[in-house]
Amino acid sequence: MLSVTARGISVKILRIIAIVVVVGVVVFAGLALWLNRTPSSPFDGEVAATAATFPVEETSYVARLADCVACHSLPGQAPFAGGLPMGSPVGIIYATNITPDKTAGIGNYTLAEFDNAVRRGVAKDGHRLYPAMPYPSYAKMSDEDIRKLYDYFMFEVEPVAQPNPQSGIPFPLNQRWPLAFWNAVFAPGGVYRENPEQSAEWNRGAYIVQGAAHCGSCHTERGLAFNEVALDESSSSYLAGAYLDGWYASNLRGNQRAGLGRWSEDDIVQLLKTGRNQHAGVFGSMLEAFNNSTQFFTDEDLRAVAVYLKSLPPTGEDRPYQYDEATSLAFANNDLSAPGAALYLRQCSNCHGVDGRGRGVLQPPLAGTPTVLEDNPASIINILLNGAGRMVVNGVPDSYRMTPFRVLLRDDEIADIATFIRGSWGNDAPPVTAAEVAAMREHTDPSSDEVIVLQMR
Structure with missing residues (x-):
């Protein structure tokens, strides 16, 4: 009698476990489908333009701010045709062709699809982009700048029929759908919102640094999920320096020793404009950013970036540097x-x-x-x-x-x-x-x- 009762309890427990597992699988699958849906864009339903809306000097300037060429081009080859290998903890990723070629590039993208790729990390066919593409930062770009960027790539860049290399990430790590969960946790999205307590110049600098220039992609350390541990100045870890691809991207905060604490706004402007100042010169990944991006910023934008960076207080232990003869x-x-x-x-x-x-x-x-x-x-x-x-x-x-x-x-x-x-x-x-x-x-x-x-x- 006791054994029959115990057997009945065991069967009930197994049934409960089975129900919990089935419900869990259904909930997980439903959540995965919901997260992997095509996100909405403020440009949904817009008819594709047949000519540029903005002057080329405005559209190319946004491309300079975003420094798209640094990752999507190879030396000696056509700009934006892709193919640059980038190391990741799970394998090699290749930057894609973003010319307006209709087969290998993005020539068939609508403005809404382009927006989803740039600001949300979702390609035209719905697959998720690896966050080597700095869409967590680009998410802060304004609708107008996204329009200008789209104009530039569709009407000013020459199409190149160069196929995209396959990534070197092995199965099952090459499955993209889990990235939707990563995005939900680590890429909150949303355009930059001005801080009313700061000046217009400070806000412009914050917009550039946090958004188009994506400075945090190199200068902010990554967490266990390879996410940037901070996306703005609300955290003392933001722009506090990080190791990346054989280089240590410098601390851009107010630290006296290994930061910008001894630099003036003019020093920052000079480095970004000329590649050198009395303290340092550009090298490593920053060299590419200088060659193709920062030296082309307007003086007003360079000053705004300097104002924002100089507002960041030091982080961690710090002590002054003193020259010793x-x-x-x-x-x-x-x-x-x-x-x-x-x-x-x-x-x-x-x-x-x-x-x-x-x-x-x-x-x-x-x-x-x-x-x-x-x-x-x-x-x-x-x-x-x-x-x-x-x-x-x-x-x-x-x-x-x-x-x-x-x-x-x-x-x-x-x-x-x-x-x-x-x-x-x-x-x-x-x-x-x-x-x-x-x-x-x-x-x-x-x-x-x-x-x-x-x-x-």
Whole structure:
């Protein structure tokens, strides 16, 4: 009798579990279908335009702000034809063809479909885009700027019938539908809303930095789900620096050591306009952004960006930087006893000086520069190994750039130079190991003379 009763209870429990599982599956499937629906756009129902609505100087300027060419072009190939490989934690992603070609590109996109791709990460056929496309930032762009961007790509860009490469992400990680859940949690969307407590200039800077220029995509760290941990200044993690593709994108907040705390608004404007200032020069991923984007910003927009960035308070522990003459005095007394000192004197001092203060704006200082002072040494290792790409200002390639030491120096020698630089002139940053250099050597390629520079009318 007891065994029969126990068997009956077990059957009831199994039935309850089965019902819960079925209901859970149905709810999950329904939620997945709802999240993967085609989102609505303010442009739904609009008839496709047959000619540009805005002047080309306005439409191309929005494309400059958004720096679309940096990811969607390859050196020496047609602009916006795609094919650029981008590393991700699950495999290689290739940037797509966004020319108005009707087969390989976006020539058949309506304005609403274009809007969904740019601001919501949903392609014309409904599949979700990988967030390597910075749609969480582009979501803040205004309707008018989206119209201008659409105008530019449909009527000013030459169509290119270049097929899109298949991603290198294996099954089942290549399934796109789970990205709808990611979007629901990490890409809240919504255009930029002005802060009434701030000036018009501050709001314009915030709009550019948070939206079209998508600065947070590189300069804000990622969470466990590879999401930007913050999308605006409401979090102290926003623009506080992050590691990305072999470089450490600098802290853009008010930190005195490894941030912009010692920079003036004019310093920020100068770097974005000319690629150099008294503190630093552009390199790495920022070099591409400079070559094709920031140098073309209007003076008003550059100032607005500077005003916004200078409003961001420091984050974490911070202490002031103070120049220390001990290293310079050691050189003056022919004291090369410090590890890496002789190598620095032979390989680096002609450009950066025995005092570490550089040569004006042409060769940046190493004393007190944020890149050197970062706890993460990725950028200084990378640039010592691979040098710097070619800066192009107003169409003219730069004559002064960092020499790569990948072939000339061993891992331990590069580590010694990096450690010497990070420990001299008051820098007081952690040392670099040969193992760190070896790892960077393995995962990076030498810099190339080829650069992506887009010519626009």
